[in-house]
Amino acid sequence: MNVLYNRFTERRGDYMNLQEIRNFLKELFSKPLGDAKKRHIVFWYDSNEDFAQDIDDFDIENIKVVKLTNKNAFWVKYHIEKEDTTNNILVYANMEKPRPAQDWLYDIFRYSEEFTTDRVTVIMRELKVADASLKEDFKLYNIFFKNKERITAFKNLNIQGYTKEKVHIGVLAVLTKVKFMDIEEILKAILKEYLDGSSKIYEDIKKFGDLDSLWNLIVKYYGYGFEEKSLERFMAMLLVTNMNETIKFELPKQYDTFISKKATNCVVFINHFMNSTKDGEYYDRMQELIADKLKIDTLLEKNSSDMFINCDIFQKIDKLVIRRITNLLKDEVEEYSKYLNIISARRTTHFYKKYESEYKAIKWAISLLSKKRELNSIIKTETSYDMFKSYVKDYYHLDKAYRKFYYHYDNCIEKDELNDLKERIENVYNNWYLQELSIKWFNSLEKQSSWRIEGLKGQDKFYSEFIKYGKERVFVIISDGLRYESAEELATKLTNERKGRVEIDYMQGVLPSYTKLGMASLLPNKSIEINDKYDVLVNGISSNGTENRNAILKIENPNSLAITYDKVMDMDMDEIRKAFIGLDIVYIYHNAIDARGDHSSTEREVFAATELAFNEIITLVNKLVNRISAASIVITADHGYLYKRNAMEQSDKISGVKLDDGEDSRRFILTSNTDSLEGTVAYSMDYLLGGGSNKKVITPRGTSRFKVQGAGANYVHGGAMLQEVVVPVIKFKNDRSTSSVNDIRKASISLTSITRKITNIITYFEFFQEEKIQDKVILQRIKCYLEDESGSRISNVSIIIGDSRSENPLERTYREKFILKSMAYDKTKQYFLVMQDDEDSNGMYVRIPYTIDIAIVDEFGF
Secondary structure: OOEEOHHHHHOOOOOOOHHHHHHHHHHHHOOOOOOOOOOOEEEEEOOOOOOOOOHHHOOOOOEEEEEEOOOOHHHHHHHHHHHOOOOEEEEEEOOOOOOHHHOOOHHHHHHOEEEOOOHHHHHHHHOOOOOHHHHHHHHOOOOHHHOHHHHHHHHOOOOOOOOHHHHHHHHHHHHOOOOOOOHHHHHHHHHHHHHOOOOHHHHHHHHHOOHHHHHHHHHHHHOOOOOOOOHHHHHHHHHHHHHHHHOOOOOOHHHHHHOOOOHHHHHHHHHHHHHOOOOHHHHHHHHHHHHHHOOHHHHHHOOOHHHOOOOOOOHHHHHHHHHHHHHHHHOOOOOHHHHHHHHHHHOOOHHHOOOHHHHHHHHHHHHHHHHHHHOOOOOOOOOHHHHHHHHHHHHHHHHHHHHHHHHHHOOOOOHHHHHHHHHHHHHHHHHHHHHHHHHHHHHHHOOOOOOOOOOOOEHHHHHHHHHOOOOOOEEEEEEOOOOHHHHHHHHHHHHOOOOEEEEEEEEEOOOOOOHHHHHHHOOOOOOEEEOOOOOEEEOOEEOOOHHHHHHHHHHHOOOEEEEEHHHHHHOOHHHHHHHHOOOOEEEEEEOOHHHHHOOOOOHHHHHHHHHHHHHHHHHHHHHHHHHHOOOEEEEEOOOOOEEOOOOOOHHHEEOOOOOOOOEEOOOOEEEOOOOOOOOEEEEEOHHHHOOOOOOEEEEEOOOOEEOOOOOOOOEEOOOOOHHHHEEEEEEEEEOOOOOOOOOOEEOOEEEOOOOOEEOOOEEEEEEEEOOOOEOOEEOEEEEEEEEOOOOOEOEOOEEEEEOOOOOOHHHHEEEEEEEEOOOOOOOOOOEEEEEEEOOOOOOOEEEEEEEEOOOOOOOOOO
């Protein structure tokens, strides 16, 4: 049976006038007959009796009007089927349309057509809603359905199997501009607008929808228990309910009214809201608003961090955790394992990314302090050879930790919270570590008659030790100012980013440890000279500049090239192949660290420059391997450096030094003058220049600087401290074989739970990291959640970071809680546990089928 309404819905106003109806019916009855019909029969139920007085005046040609009442249904049936079987008939009834079971004319009605002037009926028929019991629900939205765009949007929801609830949710979806039937998305749209300081959506619901229906849904799905219809109270209830499920202490009585009895849906709602890439910002605003109103910080202050360590609902938790750990570290409470466990637990929480720099700065501060404790606050008295070895084995960790602390500290948004800790780190690093190290180191050097330390490879032998006897083309990357501790980190990064073998070695750097002499010593050399102008000559040629270095390389091997990093990176594929074809040795000069550190305006950025250097060098290595199949790459430096963050004191400087002859800087004097200077050590340059040289190098004992004019004394090099003269050598061999031995892979994480049926709205799954983190095996971060067949998430999202280095399988096992939405589940359908790489969209993706058989949804949460 068809419903005749199209023209009606195009009219303005609620009802047609009599003439409009007459014209429409006339046209209707003139339509061609189909389906073997011999005439038109149309039913018109005018329940409001709007046209009861006019029906007798109907005089449409070829249409017979039959009036149906509550008492003549049998006669009308007999008349249509027996007495008049040829005329077109309009059956008019000034009453409600009867239900099918009570309708004597229902069989005729089924093969006839219906005309109506009732907007609700028109809309229901247009939407193919057969259930007449929903009429009152549609009548509620009479104003809503007066707008064509809203009707179209409602249709586009493709609602199947209409129910009262689906009608309400459909209207809300249209008014909130949500494209599908999802109460969670509808509520997020309402809350987001509220947090933007607007109320248009809410007012539209009030004007075109029904606020009572909205709040009834909020009560049904989220257990809202307040009499006042307040969005702020709703937000507070969501947040407090979530907090209540993740803390280990009982909330005070005043919070009871904010704890929902439908906690599962509240937990899933908040989990989805905070973890949404497009909505996370609104979640942050929401929690800040509610935290202030509910005085959450006062509540948290009364409890230990252990009580809420797994709660990530409020940003104030992270602020408090950071402040507490930094205060304990400042006060020398050495529970380092406990602090690291707390930081580790926070890594999967919502606000970790915002405070990642703070947490990592604390972690590296702990690394420095725990190294001090491990060494028992003692730098051993050893020979210079043994101290050199101890540095590359142990002591460099403190320099690395100091660098990493400041790198992350500089990126903190809560610097004030870390200031006291920063002062302790400065004190330990400068007043204990550097002071202790310098005293022991220079005491050991006093036993040396020459700068050369027996048993160590010298920097001036670099070419012959690491380059000359190679059987394949060698690329040498020289990064100005790359310290040993930084090179160790770079070596680890290379190990975990490239298929190949990586080894790190070291050399004793030249003294003075500055660029001119360091760069010269890395070249093939039969002789190194320093002339009266203090230019450094290699084999009689000035070693200053790339062109001169290129000439020196070609004397040793004509198939050599010296080139800068920038030029290589500017080359396209054809240019780089052409430039390097037929070469045996290529020196590539890179300058990121020293370029930043050696200028007073940027020396504070030297640690950030180190991170930049890592990225640039790895990018260069990738280009050499991928574009020209480089197989052997050596990475080294001209010198290291000393750096401290706090301002230099006058006691750190040696003043009154003025020599007429020589070259000087804050950390050395190169001179032929024979005068001695207090507070310094001096070495003949014979160790490098050969016998007969009249030059010597003078450097301050320890970390002191010579006082010179101009700003910039925190970043220095040129002296004899281990940080300046331990020169790294990274040897990288690319692996082009099909063997998987050197393949980089993420630690595999698998589901170990055997059952594939879920019988509880709260369920736990166990996962296993199949191998420990080691060389070539890097951590994997995955997110897991449950979804239905259409891909809609039905649970919270759980993050697993597989980064355990333990040999013990139990320590590589993860037990994760999953909370399902409180809803009806169909045990005949499939649901899926999704495991996917959280950092790489092309990485791991597993979808494991499950059945869900939950007889009674737990309305009381946990």
